[in-house]
Amino acid sequence: MTTTTTPSPVAGHVLTPLDAAHLPNTTIPTRVRIAPWGAVESANGQFTVDDESALLVTQQFEAHGTDLPIDYEHQTLGGPYASPNGQAPAAGWIKRIESEPGKGLFAIVEWTEPAREQLASKQYRYLSPVAVVRKEDQKLIALHSVALTNKPAIVNAEPIVNRIQVTDLNAPTAALSALRAQLGLDDSTDDETILVTAKHCLDRFENESRKQAADQKVQQAILKGQLTEAQRDVAIELALSDAKLFDRWLNTAPIIITRGRTTAPSTATGDPSNAIAIHARTEYRSNPMLMGLTTEQAYVACAINEFQTRKGN
DSSP states (O other): OOOOOOSOEETTEEEEEOOOOOOOBSSOOSEEEEEESEEEEETTEEEEEOHHHHHHHHHHHHHHOSOEEEEETTGGGOGGGOOTTSOOOOSEEEEEEEEETTTEEEEEEEEOHHHHHHHHTTSOOEEEEEEEEOTTTOBEEEEEEEEEESOOOBTTOOOSBSSOOHHHHHHHHHHHHHHHHHTTOOTTOOHHHHHHHHHHHHHHHHHHHHHHHHHHHHHHHHHHTSSOGGGHHHHHHHHHHOHHHHHHHHHHOOOOSOSSOSSOOOOOSSOHHHHHHHHHHHHHHHOHHHHTTSOHHHHHHHHHHHHHHHHHO
16 A cells, blocks of 8 residues: 655654646645546645545535634644744634535635735746645645645645736735725725725716706707707606717707797886886796796886887887
């Protein structure tokens, strides 16, 4: 029976750091393949991932009840893998393990910010699970931990991040930070909430702009005499629901209200000026169009002056 060289034994099984394949994304992936399906050739020996392996690994993860750490260079194993200061900081945390028959085991990962920056700048490129392998059949049955490493063990292992540059990661982060500040959100607000809030603000701004544009078009039509004040609300509703149709109507609509007074001043008995003033005031108040053009006082004064001028001639 062939045994694999291991850092440490666990309950009759062996722990083997083995590098897995990746998802060739152009962004830092949050779903990564930690073990390919089938027989896996590695510098540390061979192991197998099949339906039974997938079931055992996911059951073991769920039974443990805590997130699985992703460390640097297998430092959580200690011994020859330990860091000089004995610390083993996390690069990320595996929140869930999923299996896809024929493809492999996948981890849903929450990366720490330092790890995201290191992956983006290619300071670290490979993901290596510490596999618990059953001796009798070399099947993967559990995961002890996963590490970021630059020493892939699997033959032809590919990097986690293939094409991303540092600017690809930092630019959106800086933009989101600026957007968060502009929206007046708390520093702890996540990216999704920032984008949703920004979308709501844009929608509100767009609606207000459309309403303002419709108001201006309708007001101009009223001042030109193409609409009456009583038609304002209906006209605005049409302009909002179909701006192109409203514009087509506006370009062909005739003028239905003539500017200025529409009836001759009365020459009723008594003081003619009083009669002219009463008539002009009544005419002004009955025609909303005039309210947008002049004041009542000016309109009455103009009517009296016009009457007196004609009388003098």
